[in-house]
Amino acid sequence: MSNLRKAFPLVAAAAFVSCAFAVGAEQKKAEPISREEAPRLREARAAPPPDARQYCADVAAAAGAARNARQEKELLDIEQRIAKRTVELEAKRAELQDVLDRYDTLLKQTDERLVSIYGRMRPEAAAAQFASMEEDMAAAMLMRLQPKQSSAILNEMEASRAVVLTKKVAALSSLVGGGKKQ
Numbered sequence: 001m002s003n004l005r006k007a008f009p010l011v012a013a014a015a016f017v018s019c020a021f022a023v024g025a026e027q028k029k030a031e032p033i034s035r036e037e038a039p040r041l042r043e044a045r046a047a048p049p050p051d052a053r054q055y056c057a058d059v060a061a062a063a064g065a066a067r068n069a070r071q072e073k074e075l076l077d078i079e080q081r082i083a084k085r086t087v088e089l090e091a092k093r094a095e096l097q098d099v100l101d102r103y104d105t106l107l108k109q110t111d112e113r114l115v116s117i118y119g120r121m122r123p124e125a126a127a128a129q130f131a132s133m134e135e136d137m138a139a140a141m142l143m144r145l146q147p148k149q150s151s152a153i154l155n156e157m158e159a160s161r162a163v164v165l166t167k168k169v170a171a172l173s174s175l176v177g178g179g180k181k182q
């Protein structure tokens with residue numbers, strides 16, 4: 001019997017709790033929801049409380065400001081990298097232009113020296129050199145020489161080669177300025 005007395009308070013408490021749930025369940029079932037109230041109840045359940053809305057609005061503004069600050073920093077970093085790269089590319093362009101200028105000067109000097117060398121050669125020796133040269137190069141060299149030197153060299157060449165070079169010189173002369181010497 002003593003065990004029953006010890007368990008009685010627990011059984012009574014359990015019975016009381018089950019009765020309370022049963023009464024609460026009956027009350028909820030007893031209240032019918034009208035069709036007009038149903039959308040309002042759904043809205044009330046779905047809508048956050050006013051404090052939550054204010055918190056979200058405050059957080060959204062701060063989050064937007066933080067996002068904008070981060071994007072602005074990224075853009076500044078990109079601008080700095082672009083500016084640095086532009087300076088590097090401009091330096092490379094200037095260096096390349098310097099190399100091209102030196103190359104053009106060297107070509108002109110070499111071309112002038114080459115013309116001078118062929119101009120000082122005996123016509124027979126120069127004719128042998130021009131005979132084995134590419135047609136365009138030989139014609140260009142003949143155009144750069146003095147007319148007296150060019151005619152002496154052509155005079156020493158085979159007639160067929162001299163005719164081909166003469167035609168090339170004439171074609172190049174008409175392209176460069178109507179036969180004027182460069």
